Amino acid sequence: MQIRFWGVRGSCPTPLKPAEVTGKISSILQRITPEDIASPRAKERFIAQLPLHLKSTTGGNTACVEVRLEDNTLIILDCGSGLRSLYDNLVSDGDQIRDYHIFLTHFHYDHLVGMPFFTPLYDKNNRVHFYSPYGKMEKIVREYFRKPYHPVPFDAFQAQIEFNVIGRESLWLGPAKIDWVKRNHPDGSVAYRIEEGKGVFIFSTDTELEEKNFKKTRKNISFFQDADVLVMDGQYDLTEAIDKMTWGHSSYSMAVEFAQEFDIKKLMIYHHEPMNDDRQIDKYLKVARTYTEMLNKKLGKKLILDFALEEGRIEL
Numbered sequence: 001m002q003i004r005f006w007g008v009r010g011s012c013p014t015p016l017k018p019a020e021v022t023g024k025i026s027s028i029l030q031r032i033t034p035e036d037i038a039s040p041r042a043k044e045r046f047i048a049q050l051p052l053h054l055k056s057t058t059g060g061n062t063a064c065v066e067v068r069l070e071d072n073t074l075i076i077l078d079c080g081s082g083l084r085s086l087y088d089n090l091v092s093d094g095d096q097i098r099d100y101h102i103f104l105t106h107f108h109y110d111h112l113v114g115m116p117f118f119t120p121l122y123d124k125n126n127r128v129h130f131y132s133p134y135g136k137m138e139k140i141v142r143e144y145f146r147k148p149y150h151p152v153p154f155d156a157f158q159a160q161i162e163f164n165v166i167g168r169e170s171l172w173l174g175p176a177k178i179d180w181v182k183r184n185h186p187d188g189s190v191a192y193r194i195e196e197g198k199g200v201f202i203f204s205t206d207t208e209l210e211e212k213n214f215k216k217t218r219k220n221i222s223f224f225q226d227a228d229v230l231v232m233d234g235q236y237d238l239t240e241a242i243d244k245m246t247w248g249h250s251s252y253s254m255a256v257e258f259a260q261e262f263d264i265k266k267l268m269i270y271h272h273e274p275m276n277d278d279r280q281i282d283k284y285l286k287v288a289r290t291y292t293e294m295l296n297k298k299l300g301k302k303l304i305l306d307f308a309l310e311e312g313r314i315e316l
């Protein structure tokens with residue numbers, strides 16, 4: 001299974017501001033010495049040692065993750081603004097996909113905003129399969145295209161579109177078994193668990209962790225225990241999370257504690273706060289890594305932590 005992040009921001013798209021780009025250039029110029037550009041190798045070394053917030057960016061698109069199964073089945077998790085980049089990449093790779101399996105966690109704008117611009121919907125040779133446990137999914141998605149919100153009505157799409165309301169039973173998609181659990185989030189949200197062969201990937205965006213989530217119930221264990229990769233909402237630091245209790249998001253430290261509790265192998269913090277620039281998110285990453293190492297030592301665990309960045313990939 002291959003995972004690729006096309007949108008990692010929460011709440012609303014967060015493009016880089018011109019002043020931020022200038023700030024990055026200026027900070028890099030202050031650090032550079034003649035030796036750093038003496039040869040192509042020296043240049044590469046110089047770039048490699050720069051902090052993440054200077055040499056790259058978190059990315060500004062909202063929730064969209066690509067999951068590619070071993071048989072090349074394409075699963076799309078949420079339709080945030082990152083969906084456009086996902087499609088652009090399919091085109092540049094010359095990928096001839098005809099079946100698009102789209103799983104929606106919930107219907108907040110940051111998870112739908114890319115949908116009207118998803119070109120495969122306009123091609124009669126495509127089949128677009130939507131999945132969600134919400135019985136009203138079709139009605140909600142259709143309403144999103146109602147005039148005057150979007151000039152093209154839903155019925156104008158040429159692709160064969162089907163809405164699959166998924167029940168409590170596991171759903172099989174080719175070689176993969178897919179399950180879901182409810183998350184604590186305003187208007188509801190669900191996490192998806194995709195299991196293929198020995199690999200388990202969990203997508204738990206828009207989640208405000210509660211005490212009951214940490215309980216080792218049979219349900220929690222069967223969903224989360226020993227997963228290879230957990231992508232989890234860690235929009236805030238702990239102060240913000242307490243300040244914004246009931247807003248539906250978690251702190252990265254709570255996500256770390258949760259991942260430790262269920263012996264997750266790799267945790268990817270997701271749904272980054274739009275108020276935070278790359279520098280701030282880099283700072284959170286450093287704190288989160290230190291905290292993870294401290295807990296690993298204390299509890300004898302081996303959790304690997306990272307932050308999900310746009311265009312980042314994971315293979316499992």
Ligand SMILES: [Zn+2]
Nearest residue numbers: 010011110206
């Ligand atoms: Zn969201």
Ligand SMILES: [Zn+2]
Nearest residue numbers: 106108185206
């Ligand atoms: Zn939401």
